[in-house]
Amino acid sequence: MRTNSKMNFRIVMAMCLLAGLTADSSAKLNPRQASLRGANVMTVDLVCSKGVKDTDLNQQDIRENIVQQLEQAGIKILPGQLWGTAPGRCRLKVLVKVYKPSDLDTFIYNLKVYFVQTVALERIPEAKIDAVTWELAWLAHGSKNRLTEAVPTNLKIMTDNFIRDYNLANPQDSELSGNSESNIVPITSPQGQIRSGVAARYKYVSSKNSKVFHSPQCRSVKRINPENLVGYNSKEEVIQAGKRPCKVCKP
Numbered sequence: 001m002r003t004n005s006k007m008n009f010r011i012v013m014a015m016c017l018l019a020g021l022t023a024d025s026s027a028k029l030n031p032r033q034a035s036l037r038g039a040n041v042m043t044v045d046l047v048c049s050k051g052v053k054d055t056d057l058n059q060q061d062i063r064e065n066i067v068q069q070l071e072q073a074g075i076k077i078l079p080g081q082l083w084g085t086a087p088g089r090c091r092l093k094v095l096v097k098v099y100k101p102s103d104l105d106t107f108i109y110n111l112k113v114y115f116v117q118t119v120a121l122e123r124i125p126e127a128k129i130d131a132v133t134w135e136l137a138w139l140a141h142g143s144k145n146r147l148t149e150a151v152p153t154n155l156k157i158m159t160d161n162f163i164r165d166y167n168l169a170n171p172q173d174s175e176l177s178g179n180s181e182s183n184i185v186p187i188t189s190p191q192g193q194i195r196s197g198v199a200a201r202y203k204y205v206s207s208k209n210s211k212v213f214h215s216p217q218c219r220s221v222k223r224i225n226p227e228n229l230v231g232y233n234s235k236e237e238v239i240q241a242g243k244r245p246c247k248v249c250k251p
């Protein structure tokens, strides 16, 4: 009886969590998720504390893995020195702090993944300032050997969290995301002009990150990041690329 009620409790909790996730993806985003809308170009800065030198962690590998993860999600990563040229001066900062207390046989490590961009003050819109709009931190400890595995693993999970929120703020598949108008980039933007260029030249279009293809007139085409837009002139070509037709525009 006791085990049963415990299990029921777990099932209810799991259902609440699932309901929460579904509501999140289709309805309102929280401000920290919404702050990632359109942030598709950024730099990645890795900052390591002195203590990292006493571990076997490879700083170059850590950074490259994160860059790769972001690029696979369709985010463009600029070389560090070009941070000022990213729209909104978007930077993903990764902080790795390691500290070895002299009286303990363990390393304490503190990880932080945070997103910085230039924002305008509500009271004084002309005053622009760099601010952290998204962040995640992790604190744990472990042996030197354990750290070599745990730090990259935890950074991967944290970056996955960032990508999940980025994807919620930048939906690419209209079939899943409902019709919230706010997700649509206005067609008059410079991005819109590039988009209509590609859309006008091809019979079918798709995002390189999506398994769905559309007719150029489909409203969900407006939501595809122009950098990810790919065009095809025959149905065989699209099918061969492993894509299926959109259920809304039925191309």
Ligand SMILES: [Zn+2]
Pocket: 213, 214, 215, 218, 219, 220, 221, 246, 247, 248, 249, 250
């Ligand atoms: Zn479509």
